[in-house]
Amino acid sequence: MRMAEGGMASEEYRTFLQQPSGNMDDSGFFSIQVISNALSVWGLELMLFNSREYQSLMINPINEKAFICNYKEHWFTIRKLGQQWFNLNSLLTGPELISDTYLALFLAQLQQEGYSIFVIRGNLPECEAEQILRIMRVQQQQRPRLIGEDEAQTSAGYAFCDEVVDEDEELKRALALSRQDIDVEDEEADLRRAIQLSMQGSQEAGSTGGQKEMLTAEELRKRRQAYFDRYVQLHDQQQQPSQ
Structure with a gap:
């Protein structure tokens, strides 16, 4: 829109349209700069998980609210809804429930696989899932798989439970x-x-x-x-x- 202000028929605008963007593409990929600016609209900021600045805070991962993970041109979110953590990777057949005990190990595994992990700092906007899971927890009846790994595999199943499962x-x-x-x-x-x-x-x-x-x-x-x-x-x- 900014470039079009000088005239959509201008040489500068036509040249701009022909140049590929380094911040997004048609596959749905966005750069870290775009994601950072989008989160700032909600008063949220990104902090690199393995940075010295963050590690010096000595914060247990389970006390955070969300992580954004990136490898090459794929992003996915690990988010806390209610009192439970979920892997919201769109390459899976459904959300994957992650226990508090396994969260730190899961993040360490992602780092070994080459993922960049960013901590989301700030107050996340309210959502319906957060409101429901704040009242009751869920148990995962079936672990999701990668899409295409097993065509017969159905989406992950969940069951609400009134009581917390005793360790x-x-x-x-x-x-x-x-x-x-x-x-x-x-x-x-x-x-x-x-x-x-x-x-x-x-x-x-x-x-x-x-x-x-x-x-x-x-x-x-x-x-x-x-x-x-x-x-x-x-x-x-x-x-x-x-x-």
Whole structure:
């Protein structure tokens, strides 16, 4: 609009239209200068996450409100809505819920991948999602995937919950899964022993009362089948979502 003030038919204006812009393109990319100026309209400012100035503040990431991440010509936002963090990457099939514990690790991983991370400082404008999630939390039932990674994958699912999930309950679930892993390892050890016996052929297995019995092919088959059935059952239990 500024350039057109001198006349849309002017040589300067035609030359300007032919020159590619370094601040935006047709794909939707905007430069950091454009984003910074746009945020300033709302009284917000950007601060480089790994800058000495910001690191000297010693602020825990979970106490911030939002981050903007950039790699090459792709931007995405990590934002706190209510009391929960969400990865709002448009390349995913839906928003990804990020726990407070995982947030710092997630940011560190992005830095290792070459992302530039900017902290948004200031009071973010109110939005409907903020108002709803301030009252109740959500649990993610299904993690989103990258768009195109699995065409059959549906959007991420969420369920509202009236109560906050107790960390002790999460610990109990983790311990239960670890016990299942131990059970599976024990079963695998039994299977290895059975296979070893079958390879030995006439090897005798010790039994109570000083008696000895031969492990026949049919008995070995039954043991393998019993192990397989138990393993499949435990595997199915582990694959079921905990939330």
